[in-house]
Amino acid sequence: MRNVVLNLAVTLDGYIAGPNGEYDWCFTDADYGMTNFLKSVDATVMGGKSYRLMIHYGPPYPEFTNYVFSRTEKETPFKNVVFVPDNIPTFVKHLKQKSGKNIWLFGGSEIIHPLLQENLVDEMILSVHPILLGGGLPLFKKLAERKIFQLADTITYPTGLVQLIYKK
């Protein structure tokens, strides 16, 4: 079965972007394991906001099928973008059963939240940046119950970025 892997940058105070979507605080001086990670996935799942932010900067990852949960988006110039208006956890449950590489849970929190709630997030790679952003878009929302993870690895980089890798 394919794993759903959350992989993103987060601040010490738990934000994935600033109040206006800023991510200028993210370190870009090194690869931070991204090249290897990209080889391990062939699909992304994301929300409409993340999709619009992504295509603002360029076409979506061409080698992946990009599933975008959106009730409003209907048309796209990109052949590898699929809009999914349906129940997010049900769709991801089916996607996990199909053959393929891992699935990159791209964000944002409105997509991460229902998948965490339904225990559908198999792995979390959190790149903790040494900054308090002070406000913005939080990674985690409130959950109905506690979720315990297993620490799989920690990687410390010279910039002070710490990657915390957890498995379900």
Added chain:
Amino acid sequence: MRNVVLNLAVTLDGYIAGPNGEYDWCFTDADYGMTNFLKSVDATVMGGKSYRLMIHYGPPYPEFTNYVFSRTEKETPFKNVVFVPDNIPTFVKHLKQKSGKNIWLFGGSEIIHPLLQENLVDEMILSVHPILLGGGLPLFKKLAERKIFQLADTITYPTGLVQLIYKK
């Protein structure tokens, strides 16, 4: 000058206690560096809620002077508890100038927040537990501006607890 050191347990989703103050999720199977840390401090600063929670379980650390920021608390059976009704950052600025060991910033977020805001937190030792609590008392509140820290060390324990140590 004495350093103000924030040292506490935090969940992956940034809570220092559950909705009703629960901290049963904190690992207690090992020392996690606490014995050495306690040798490095001789004073604590905390809020009224943290004080009441602490004395509910027993007397405050006898070897420390415990400064409790509270406008309502006036009397205490403990000789080493000092109530401070005044402006928190001003008091801590003065305390830092006095001779002594480091000052343990004990919590909660209503005390941590103004000290972070005024750049008075010199070190943060965050014991990140591998759990999403789903709700509770958050460690960090909103700040007026970004605060950058330097990663000083990371310590990974067999239980999956990761200590992230930052300096100003």
